[in-house]
Amino acid sequence: MHPTLFEVAGFRVSSFGLFLLAAFAAGVYNLMRGAQREGLDANEALDLALYAIIGGILGARAVYVAAHYGQYAAEPVRILQIWQDGGLVFYGALAGGLIVSHFTARRWGLGRFADLAAPAVAIGYAVAMVGALLAGMFNGGETDAPWAVEIAGVARHPTQIYLLAAAIGIYRVLGAVRRVRPRPGQVFLTFVFLLGLTRFVVEFFLDRELAPAVWGPFTLGQFAHGTVAILALLLLVARGGIAAQAMPPEPSPPSDGLEPAREDP
Numbered sequence: 295m296h297p298t299l300f301e302v303a304g305f306r307v308s309s310f311g312l313f314l315l316a317a318f319a320a321g322v323y324n325l326m327r328g329a330q331r332e333g334l335d336a337n338e339a340l341d342l343a344l345y346a347i348i349g350g351i352l353g354a355r356a357v358y359v360a361a362h363y364g365q366y367a368a369e370p371v372r373i374l375q376i377w378q379d380g381g382l383v384f385y386g387a388l389a390g391g392l393i394v395s396h397f398t399a400r401r402w403g404l405g406r407f408a409d410l411a412a413p414a415v416a417i418g419y420a421v422a423m424v425g426a427l428l429a430g431m432f433n434g435g436e437t438d439a440p441w442a443v444e445i446a447g448v449a450r451h452p453t454q455i456y457l458l459a460a461a462i463g464i465y466r467v468l469g470a471v472r473r474v475r476p477r478p479g480q481v482f483l484t485f486v487f488l489l490g491l492t493r494f495v496v497e498f499f500l501d502r503e504l505a506p507a508v509w510g511p512f513t514l515g516q517f518a519h520g521t522v523a524i525l526a527l528l529l530l531v532a533r534g535g536i537a538a539q540a541m542p543p544e545p546s547p548p549s550d551g552l553e554p555a556r557e558d559p
Contacts, residue, residue: 296428313425318347321411321418328410334402342407343414345398346391353390354382385522388415388486405478412485413468419489420461427454433501451499460492477533483526490523 296309322343329339358381359366359373366373392408399407426432427443434443434451442449464485471481497505497516505513 309428310422310425310431313428314422317418317421317425320421321414322347324414324417325411328413332410334410339410342395342399342402343411346395346411349394350387350391351382353393354384354387356390357383357386384419385518403478405482408479408482409472412482413465413472416461416465416468416485416489420458420465423454423458423461426457427452432457433504434499435501437499450501453496453499456496456499457492460496461489464488464492480530480533483530483533487523487526487530490519490521490526493519494523 322340325343326336326339330336355373361383362381391411392404395407395411396404423432430445432453433445434453434456436448437451438449439451441452443452443455444450467488468481468485471484494516497513497519498511500513500515505515508514508517
């Protein structure tokens with residue numbers, strides 16, 4: 295593990311923090327490119343992305359602190375020291391980003407902006423998992439699989455790599471979904487469903503000390519991920535499925551009233 299990459303004047307630069315910044319940069323760049331392809335203003339997309347990131351960080355931190363309130367009650371100042379514990383909850387980030395975007399992206403429409411942001415978030419998630427691997431976050435359980443990674447002298451499932459590969463796969467799926475021109479919001483719901491499903495499955499490979507089972511083989515995280523995935527799927531179905539608003543086929547060119555010449559066999 296390499297939780298600290300280097301120090302500058304006594305200030306530690308954490309691997310997860312650095313790759314989290316890289317994840318933001320990759321996501322913003324992807325969002326701007328997506329906006330350009332849609333004929334939208336890339337600079338406006340940049341502004342909206344920055345607002346959403348701020349909302350996402352606040353939401354992610356608020357949910358984490360609420361879930362670990364006892365650790366912060368005695369020292370409230372630690373709530374602001376994100377760089378020390380990296381305590382962020384991804385679904386809190388999604389909720390915070392959506393809330394802020396509801397007010398800042400009115401001209402675009404929340405569904406349209408969320409659809410453009412979904413592939414960007416998937417790419418950012420993949421980049422962040424590199425930092426998680428280096429920092430020793432989301433460590434997998436012990437395994438003798440040939441693809442195991444050694445962390446603190448123990449061969450473990452590379453759960454961070456599983457999530458990275460899944461995020462790239464989700465990104466490709468979202469590209470295919472966009473090509474059928476679904477209703478606004480359905481690309482984003484597809485992303486939430488697939489990520490929730492992925493997190494549910496990968497949770498089985500996590501270190502049991504980090505993710506203890508609370509009911510049968512299932513962890514508390516799996517109940518959260520499963521609930522999110524089911525809700526996203528129900529919303530997709532309620533809106534008629536992914537391709538409910540697929541564009542009709544292009545009309546044939548106008549005819550001049552003459553039948554094309556036919557060759558005799």
